[in-house]
Amino acid sequence: MDMDYVRLGRTDAMVSAVGLGCGGHSRLGMARGASNEEAADLVRRAIDLGINFIDTALVYRTEEAVGLGIKGHDRSKLFLSTKSWVGKGGAESSPEPFTPAEFTANLESSLQRLGTDYVDLFHLHGVSHDQLDYAREVLLPELRRHQEAGKVRFVGITEVFRYDTDHRMLQAALPLNDFDVVMVGFNLLNPSARKTVFPLTLQHDVGTLIMFAVRRGLNGVENTREAVAELIDKQEIDPALINPDDPLDFLRATLGIKSQIEAAYRFCRHEPGAHVILTGTGSAAHLEENIASILAPRLPAETQEKLKLIFGEASSASAN
């Protein structure tokens, strides 16, 4: 199957509609003990399958594997994305922030691990609403300096979808128009970015990277049942509209949809405003399946309508 390439907003870069996510719960299989070399094999496989968008981060500890995997490939044909937290404790609490010098050291260390002298995209990683002012006022000017020096082509920002399920940070950041690309959580259990984020990214021609398309909450019936039970408890969805034991059974009953995972990736891919769908896996077989899902046609109109009816107003699930 031939890869599709999409324009990543105002970066004007043509990138694969499927992005290799090197973090998440799998970290290219390294979370389950895969070696750097095995993880690098997955990167090579992804490139062979037409993926040119690769997303990693200092904290994922997969940059070295990505560096190994891209060795020997034409660097100019790849679009590498990496990131640094804004604070030393990540996004978990109100952490001590990185100074500009520490932030720069993180960037230099990423370049070294990736074995490259520039990245296409550098993000302020997992920024909470509370951290946004510091990120913009103190760290963004530092990042601009690196942009001028040619170490970073474009600047991005990623939200902490686990806590910021209704996108407070991105709703505040996007109108300020500082970022070329944003990474946003979007999935069929929480499509709220449709109302609050994509109208702004489309208005400002900002590229979008979709994370949490599947995550845990959609990767098996049991996990989905739990995630949906929470939505019912919070009165965000009407239990009369679903089978609580197997909430997405109707997707698998739809002709041409093999699994809820396939449906979850297809759901994201065809959303107006969604550019790159990240898939995070440690398995070559899953990667191939997921590419086929992301490249498959949009879900049937009646299925989309049903999903909208059930989950259209939900905004508290991340599917983490």
Ligand SMILES: NC(=O)c1ccc[n+]([C@@H]2O[C@H](COP(=O)([O-])OP(=O)(O)OC[C@H]3O[C@@H](n4cnc5c(N)ncnc54)[C@H](OP(=O)(O)O)[C@@H]3O)[C@@H](O)[C@H]2O)c1
């Ligand atoms: N704030 C941030 O900046 C942030 C946060 C989260 C994620 N991200 C980025 O987004 C990327 C995507 O991460 P995600 O967690 O959102 O990924 P995802 O693609 O939504 O979910 C991946 C999970 O589903 C499983 N899976 C994938 N394909 C499968 C298949 N065909 N069959 C069964 N299980 C399957 C994976 O396990 P297997 O390994 O078994 O396939 C993994 O546990 C990350 O790698 C990272 O680059 C960024």
